[in-house]
Amino acid sequence: MFRPSPRIASGLLAAAAAVFATLSVQAPAYADDVYLCTGPNGVPEYRNSGNVKGCKKLTLPDVVTVPGTRSPRSAGAAPAPAQNNAGGGFPRVDNATQKARDGERRQVLEAELADEERKLQALKTEYNNGQPERQGNERNYQKYLDRTAQLKGDIERSQANVDSIRRELGNLKE
Structure with a gap:
């Protein structure tokens, strides 16, 4: 037991x-x-x-309970009137400020896209269509196969990142 x-x-x-x-x-x-x-x-x-x-x-201690406060919504009060602005209560930003923010975002996304495309190209070059060059520390063939599989996965992830960034750029307003 x-x-x-x-x-x-x-x-x-x-x-x-x-x-x-x-x-x-x-x-x-x-x-x-x-x-x-x-x-x-x-x-x-x-x-x-x-x-x-x-x-x-x-001998157990006495239990002390404190009643909670009720919020106006749970107490049956009428809900607050809905906001008329389309932003859902968020502060509005003038068009010039928003355009500047959009421009900065576009620049950041374009820089990320360029970096990711460079990374993808380097990975594809190293992958060499599934036949990467063997390195000195890969005397064991399984290590070579593992690195090849890792490269293939890295290429797929990098390609997905490129596609995602391109979608983001496509969704930006002009």
Whole structure:
């Protein structure tokens, strides 16, 4: 049988105290005394009657509950009137500022696209149509195959990144 360590037993005691404290607040019919008994093989048991030898009555702390505050929405109040602006309550930005932001975003995306395309081209060159040159540390053929598979995965990820950046650029307003 499993015998909990004293540390686990104390954790069980704390958990049981919390459960019983909660039950005593929610259902007063179960607010009777709680006893900690030593069961077979020394396993602690929690009971509501202490008529068995080796049981000790637990003195559990009183549970203090504080009622929460109700928000106006949950209290049945009328919902706030909807905002008339299309931004959903966000501050509006003038057209010149927005165009400047869009221009900066386009520049960043174009720079990322150029970097990713360079990376993709370098990976394709190294991959060499599935026949990359063997390196000195690849005497074991499996290492070569692993590196080839890694290169293929890197190429696929890089191509997906290029496609994604191009989609982003296509979605930008002119």
